[in-house]
Amino acid sequence: MKKHKYIFAVLLILFSISNTSVAQGSKIDPIVNLAYFNNNNHDQHILVNTKAKINDHFQQLAGIKVAVYITAQDPVNLVGKGETGEEGELIIFFPPGIKAEWMKAAKQNFIAVTEPSKEYNAATGTLDITKARIKIDTAEDKKIIAVVEELKDSVWTPIKNVDVKLAIKRLGGDLSVDEPPQYTTDSSGTISADFKRDSLPGDNKGNLVLVAKVEDNDIYGNLSIEKTVPWGNKFTYVYAYDKRTLFARRGRSPLWLDIMAYSIIIISWGVLLYLIFQLFKIKRLGKNSP
Missing domain, CATH: 1.20.5 (Single alpha-helices involved in coiled-coils or other helix-helix interfaces)
Known part of the structure; x- marks a missing residue:
């Protein structure tokens, strides 16, 4: 009888261990994506997105704690940390403390690490970018010119075959300056377009804000720059x-x-x-x- 009790106890322990291992193995592996943004060539940030495949559908994960590093996963190289919001996203702006590491090379690597929880395993996402900038200017007859350059051997070098959007900044979204929504840079890294949006309402001085954008580029990330021009109609708000x-x-x-x-x-x-x-x-x- 005692022998049967021992066997039953051993089986119960093994069953508990197996259930624990199954429960631990059922935790979900998050997917971590990173995107780099450079606005007006000085406001820079990393956008972290966390999602997971649940019931055969991808869902954004809120409440995931994330830490982002530059070059290596070291506390000295910490860019910032935080928790994803309802859309599964977290924005981390570049702090002054990473300037020295950022200035070391033209190509940089970012690492995002999530903390494990009861539902999710720890996960890592990486992003490699090459430093680039975008410039915008205007010429006679309302012509808009934009130039895209990358940092190569400490020199800003024009980039060809980069898609650039030229638009007017509006409250409801960007409005393209002409029929083609985007243009491709030539060998000098330049694109140009004519402003075709006449009689567009501006501010009380008739100013409009032009914007040039490089979006979701695999090498350079997301670049944007703005320029104010007096090409709109004066709009005075009446109270x-x-x-x-x-x-x-x-x-x-x-x-x-x-x-x-x-x-x-x-x-x-x-x-x-x-x-x-x-x-x-x-x-x-x-x-x-x-």
């Missing part, structure tokens, strides 16, 4: 909150609308009161009839 308009606050509707509404109310109640008066009149006549 109409306290004026009588159709879209004004309560009590400030147009007079004609107030008159119409109150007239309908008065006429409707007048008709009802007249009908009630006629009913009483008919009733009185019925009593007085022989």
Whole structure:
């Protein structure tokens, strides 16, 4: 009998160990993607995206703790750390402390490391980029010129065959300056386009913001630069909150609308009161009839 108890205990322990190993093995492996952004040749940041395949569908992972390093996974080379948001993304701006490491080479490597949790294993993502910049200028007859250059042997060198978008910055998104949405740089790293968006509203001085972009480039990442030009129509905002308009606050509707509404109310109640008066009149006549 004791022998059977020992065998049962051993089997129970083995079963528990196997369940624990299965539970540990069922943790999900996240996928970590990195993207490099350089805005106006001085604002730089890394965008980290975490996702995983769950039930045969990729889902963005929120609440994942991530640390990003430059060159090597060393505390000295830490760019920044944080936690992904609802969209599974985390933006980490370059701190002044990595300037020395950043200036060492024209090509840089970034490493993102996630912390393990109850649901997810630790994961690593890497990104290799070559330093590049984009310049924008204008010429006569509203011509826009952009130049893309990479850092090679400490010298800025033009890059050919890079796709560049030229657009006007708007609140709802970028509006292309002409029919083709993007252009390809020539051997001098240059593209040019004519501004074809006449009569476009600008600010109160008629200024528009031009933007040149390189997006999702495998070598250089995402580059963008802006330039303000006086090519728009002057737009002056009229404060109409306290004026009588159709879209004004309560009590400030147009007079004609107030008159119409109150007239309908008065006429409707007048008709009802007249009908009630006629009913009483008919009733009185019925009593007085022989």
